[in-house]
Amino acid sequence: MEMSAFFGEHFFYFNCFHFVQNINFALKKYNGYGYDFVFINERECKENKRMTYSFRNQTDYHWNAYLDAIDAVLERGMAAKEVVCSITTGFRSTPSLRTKPGLNPYHASVADVGYGFDAVQGTIKRMREGENFSLALEMLVFDLDTLTISEQQLSPNFELAVREAPLDMSYLVNLSRQLNRQIGQMIREANRLGQELLSDQWDEIHARIENVQAIPRL
């Protein structure tokens, strides 16, 4: 297992081609996705190892395996999500960007995505711990599906906000674009897994949670 030795063996590193020339650490590629960046610590390595993407045959482990997989997919998108949040806050302090049209809804969608990741992972943890809460499936479908909505709002608002971004911002603009793409991949993959797990039940639950999804999120 490749591990970053950048800052002590228990530390992980955010690996992006922009930084490679400056930092000495391992680059990990996921062929199925072609990431050029991933964050690694020991826990993430273990999760990636035991993770399987598709479960064609239903087994006793069916349910937990899917929850594990959804959790792991979101875990992989987590670093991207965090860096995007950080960069977005920076836009708020950049004189040429901070009041641009698009920035406010972009920020809101970034926050929605951040929330969705946390909520799904929190819900999965509660389920795994055996907590008995009647809305668990509704919560999963609701947050996973809302993530796909938020994700589609990212790009149009982002492009509007950075339309006149100065040249010295291009590094952070490009990095945001790239990370948002990766976040989108993770969200679509997590949704695919959720739909595979729940099959027909997904649509039935989805039809019901739409009532709450229709409430404004501002």
Added chain:
Amino acid sequence: MLGQPQSMNKIERQRLLDWWNTMEAARPMVRKLMSLTTELRLHPNSSHADGMILFYRAASEVSYGYAGVRGCIRRAFTNEYAEPLRLNMVKCHSFAERFSVDMKVLLERVSQQISDPEALNIVQRLREILAENDEWLKEIKQRADAFFGKETFHTLQQKVQEAVTLPNNRKRTDA
């Protein structure tokens, strides 16, 4: 916009790592807080209570604040570490703090319209986890203080504040 790169010494790196480790330790709490928020949003007895829409907005900004701090720390370990990023770190932490206050205020408003025992139970759990959140924020702030040096953290916070406050230098035009 990345500013002049600053280098960290060994002690600073250790303190930044301590800060990160505290963020890691707080993560299960953040996730549970958001999961409980979703549960309250979905529950038929609370989904239309006054304050729910804003309660959700505040929750998403708390999540954003925590994630932003983590993103900043990740970036600080690269050649990006510089003055703008330091301000950014303070700003993200302030986001988490400020919107945690909003969450607490709004939760109490929301709870006024709830009667169902199951929904009230979710509210109670949210109260408890928001108290836990306050403790974590305090601890994280201490790590941030240690990293920046107390005086610097305060200075940075003032800069952040000033940047989003109406400047007090209006010229009199009626003279």
